[in-house]
Amino acid sequence: MGDFFMERVFIVRKSFQTMDAPFSTLASKILAGEASDEEKRALKQLLLESDEYSLMYSRIKEYWDAEVNTSLISDREVFETELFRQLNLVKKSEKQSGMRKLYRKIAGVAAILLCMVAVSFFYLHQINSGHTYTFAAQNEPAEYLLPDGSAVTLNKNSTLTYQSNFGKRRRDVRLSGEGFFDVTKDATRPFSVEIAGTKTEVLGTRFNVKEQNNRIITSLVEGSVRFYSQNCNTLLSPGEEVIYHTRSKSYKISRIDPQLRTAWILGRLNYDNITFEELAEKLEQIYRVKIEINAKKIAGHTLSVSFLTEETAGDILDALKDELGFSLSFNADSTRITIDNQ
Amino acid sequence: MTCSVTVNQSGKPFYKLTEYVHRNIEIKKLFSGNDPEFAFRLIVAAYRDKIARFISLFVHNEQECEELSSDVFITLWKNRETWDQIENPDSYLFIIAKNRALNHLRKEKAIKSVDCNTLEIDSFYHTKTSPESIFITNEMAEILDAAIETLPAKTKLAFHLVRENRMKYKEAAEVLGVSVKTIEKQIAFAVSKLKEHIEKFR
Incomplete structure (x- = not known):
């Protein structure tokens, strides 16, 4: 009896959630191909029940699917000819730098030989006549x-x-x-x-x-x-x-x-389950900025983040501010970032 | 590097191969193939318009767009040694394009960093939106273009990637360096903006 009751409560809550999801949220997910089966069903239901929504969705979908024609590259043949001309230049310079490297290698080997005589006290390096x-x-x-x-x-x-x-x-x-x-x-x-x-x-x-x-x-x-x-x-x-x-x-x-x-390898840093305070410390180390957290409530909030190392600390915090509900301010030369309650 | 290109190199007209290349997975195969120049040609053919169009959101000058797109492909070529490690060719190319465009703006404005929120994004530079005219007219499409233009810069970028390039939220998030949740919210906001303007139109 108890189990049965629980099940009922669960179902009621579930359907409440999906039925109540606003039209734009559902429609956007379906247009973007990101909707779950449940969301697809929910929108279908919504469209069946209301002609107004149905027409609205058709209109938005037609706009979404509409072709956006562009004439930016006016002559594709010219574009490609120019591109392959540049490509050949790159190829040539790669070859040349290969030759230069070879000369440098020869110079390097000569320098090593000289150094060997002079500073062999440090460690013995095996010289080999090979490549x-x-x-x-x-x-x-x-x-x-x-x-x-x-x-x-x-x-x-x-x-x-x-x-x-x-x-x-x-x-x-x-x-x-x-x-x-x-x-x-x-x-x-x-x-x-x-x-x-x-x-x-x-x-x-x-x-x-x-x-x-x-x-x-x-x-x-x-x-x-x-x-x-x-x-x-x-x-x-x-x-x-x-x-x-x-x-x-x-x-x-x-x-x-x-x-x-090692972040430079992927150009990306990932942190799982760290508190906002810890993240701020990391950002301070990476970007050499000072981050002051006045919003104490947020400090202990745990999150998982992933960001590109080429972004600035400001960009990263900016992306988080809506989610966590804080506001950002910078000093004149952006070396100090202050975080306050929104 | 054992994987080879599975496309027939001779005899087939180029445009057919272009269609073929549109699918991400096939491009991955090309990337790990043993003829980088052939792969490069196909990728250029499949992406030149998309990349130029994306760059035009940031840079509103035809000639500069063309030059920057060319730069994107040259960068791709220079990195051919690492092609087989590219997980998602789509977002990879768009990330290069974004960086090229932002670098260009930085140089042009002689500033150190570009604030994404104050970017002047022109979502429809040199374009024409042509709906099928069943539910909306050309006139309404123009109004909706204008509605998209009123969105914040970052939202416009997200909308462009998801709508015109059919990117998944995850890919768009990668390109723009924001979370998937943010993209989800931005797209929902854009759609609610469209709805609002359609309602006004009647």
Whole structure:
């Protein structure tokens, strides 16, 4: 008897919800192809019951489906001819930069040889008469596969080189710029990344290495890595990073959110179930702004968000303000954002 | 890179391939194929008008629209090494287009960042809306175009993507960098605006 009663209550509530959904909400979902079966049924019912709604829907649908003709590209043939002319230019410059890289490689090898004589005290680097391979990402991040199956994503304007003896006994690569490494496990052949006189050695793990303003930042996502340079030799655990200053030779280890260091790969950050206050802290770190929350009620609100790293903190908060019900204000140079109750 | 292009390269007229390319899934196949230039040609043919039209919402100058659309495709070409990782070609291309357009505005206005809320979005730059004239006349279509023009900038962009490019809310959300819920609300608001103007018309 009790169960029966519950069921009745449930059904009544359900039908109340759908019947009451306003016409525009239902119609928009159906036009956009986003409606559930239940919503489709609800609109159908609504249209059957009222001629007025029925005519209204037909009109809106006809407008929605109407063809919008444009004459923006006046001559498609001309457009394509011009486009393929540009494409050929790009192809040519790609070839040239390949040649330039080859010259640079030759110059690089010569420099290494010279350096070997002068600064062999630091570590011995295997020289091999074999080939040097170079990966270079230009204007956008790009992912490359190494012969051992390890993957490296290079940030724009970054290069990675390795020798043809890669993988024989060791897996040594040299990086400039920034790279995220997903290294295939192989305990017998250590994998090492050399950058600006420092080395990061691993067996199989995922980590990010970056050179920026005379600092080397190695951040570990998973596994373990050993970072060493002239006066530093340290083991990192997941979620830790070492910042090494190449000038002062000093270093510091701190805990980080690894996602922040790898966001450049996808150009996107995702957070599940974090409070608004935590999100504000993250935004402060990423965008170097100060966020002041005066609306205390909202601070503890949990949410799941996903945003592009190229957006500004203001854009992101702006997108959330209606949902959470707060208002935003900026100081003159947009370095401080204040959040108040709406 | 084992997947190959399944389109017959010779003999078929180009426009038929264009229709073929309209479906996202097929483009994904093309992207991971072994003839990037062939894939590129098909994608240009399928998207040039859509991309130019989208850019024209931001940039109200024919020549500039054409140049920026061309830039979008060149960017696509330069990134061909990463094509096989593109999850959704539709939103991928529109994101590039949006960024190109915003960059252009930034440079033009010599400002650091463009505030999406104050963008001057022209939803119907150089277009003509032609309904089937069963339930609405050309005159009413014009009034409804004008009604859409009164919406906030971000809502206009969402409406354009969902209505003219048949994008899913999720794809439109990706392109505009907002939540799916926001798109849902924006489209419902646009439809309620249409309803309001149709009611007034009578």
